[in-house]
Amino acid sequence: MKLRTLLMGAVASTALAPAAFAAAHEGERGRDGEVKIIYWQAPSIMTPYLSGGTKDLEAASLVIEPLGRYDENGALVPYLAAEIPTVENGGVSEDLKSITWKLQEGLLWSDGTPVTTADVKFTAEYCMHPEGGCAQASKFDGVESIDIIDDLSLTVNFTDAKPNPYGPFMGAQSPIIQAAQFAECLGAKAPECTDANFNPIGTGPFMVTDFRPNDVIQMVANPNYRDPNKPAFASLTFKGGGDATAAGRAVMETGEYDYAWNMQLAPDVLAKMAEGGKGVPISAFGTLVERLEMNLTNPSADLPEGERSTVMHPHPFLSDFKVRKALSMAIDRPLLVEVGYGQAGRPTCNLVPAPALYASDNTECLTQDIEGAKALLDEAGYTDSDGDGVREKDGVKLSVLYQTSTNAVRQDFQALIKDWWNQIGVEVELRNLDASVFFGGDPGSPDTFQKFYADVEMYANNFDGTDPQAYLSAYRCGGEPKPSSQWQGENINRFCNEEYDALLDELSRTGELSKRGEIAKRLNDIITKETMTIVPLVDRGRVSAASTTLGGVVLNTWDSELWNAADWYRMKD
Known part of the structure; x- marks a missing residue:
């Protein structure tokens, strides 16, 4: 049987979901002030490469991004990539032993420098380093080599045919990190790079201004984010700690926070909280x-x-x-x-x-x-x-x-x-x-x-x-x-x-x-x-909670829950 490409869900090769929100709520970046998120498990680091914890991965996903993500239906969607490579579009070889990614043009890091394929290749070298103890090493299983074609294109070569070639650089577990920032952080040195690990330079909608491990993270809108109308929020507070009950109350009863993660609570408890009128439970x-x-x-x-x-x-x-x-x-x-x-x-x-x-x-x-x-x-x-x-x-x-x-x-x-x-x-x-x-x-x-x-x-x-x-x-x-x-x-x-x-x-x-x-x-x-x-x-x-004033939220069980935070906005009366 002739081998073709695996897309782990239907490929959406155009705009990110939810596209409907974008047209209706475009405007000046930062127009909606502050958004506040609470996770009852507190992040301790801002990179999934040194932690397998969901709370660390999701906090980091606001700042550092992969070439592609899974949307709320499990479909592959491009983020930093111009499109998802397939056999049909020539991005995956007929023998399934290589995949060629192409970056979008004009991408910038939050420090204003250009994103290139050198950063992508470095990310693989960082995680695949034999002395690094990378938490996401399995994403790079079977990678034989990575060849840079030019600043926007590179090819990942596998030792054997890969019907599923979307391990490296796909999803919140495998984001691209900046080669310049992490150059001295390879191998055993990786955990020692405190500034880079707590304050990564990224391509996402937000950038870290203050990171307090196991407590709170302060972020502001990335001035170099690729969409000039996003994010709608000028700043973001990411609070960690407590328990699911307190987090749920903070969104649905008191309205102190806009989004709470992972409400592992009985249905009647959730229903009672929702009576507070400030937020609603959402599930996916x-x-x-x-x-x-x-x-x-x-x-x-x-x-x-x-x-x-x-x-x-x-x-x-x-x-x-x-x-x-x-x-x-x-x-x-x-x-x-x-x-x-x-x-x-x-x-x-x-x-x-x-x-x-x-x-x-x-x-x-x-x-x-x-x-x-x-x-x-x-x-x-x-x-x-x-x-x-x-x-x-x-x-x-x-x-x-x-x-x-x-x-x-x-x-x-x-x-x-x-x-x-x-x-x-x-x-x-x-x-x-x-x-x-x-x-x-x-x-x-x-x-x-x-x-x-x-x-x-x-x-x-x-x-x-x-x-x-x-x-x-x-x-x-x-x-x-x-x-x-x-x-x-x-x-x-x-x-x-x-x-x-x-x-x-x-x-x-x-x-x-x-x-x-x-x-x-x-x-x-x-x-x-x-x-x-x-x-x-x-x-x-999975059940989380969102403020009744927070628009654009699409709960996603295939990727980071915060996968489309760039699309969030404050709903007006």
């Missing part, structure tokens, strides 16, 4: 899915240690597709969302809920069907022959141990799901484990989610960026946790399907965007709809 969705994993192997303690939950012993009843489907049919997903997440959740049947390119139109599971589940179990031969309320077949009772981590929302989910499963004749024992144990991975512990000494377990995870290939590859045959791997491995439910593995191989060879989407949807449907090995429940979103 990425790829975080709360789901049930079905154990396809036998976890019985009657088996010898080392054989429990291994492919040596199929599960006595969850090996039956009709049983797994019945368990899914009995669940009321909209009610789970209402109880646990409110606007921060939505019911889903997909393991990969986004971006739209990769999201299947599978909606079959969204309607609860208790009677249909009963009928399916009847069809499978499971009946309540002794009147105890529990179905059985050939002496095997439908008795489930259902485990998850200790968390108020998850225990609410367990109680609801237990009741629904009881209604269809399934006996349920609930178990919750301390998260540090459940997710700890200790090969000596019987209680880890990898060891899976239960019939069903519930948790959530997601994947970095917008391309699901590595995520879906977790369910390849042979990748299951087992004694020989010290119970490490990503194939938690011990799933194995030849068609699935063949499609994974095809996906790894495919670069054409639409074709990748088709393959990913098929993979998703195999493991969720066609086998019910994974039973998705809730597509969990």
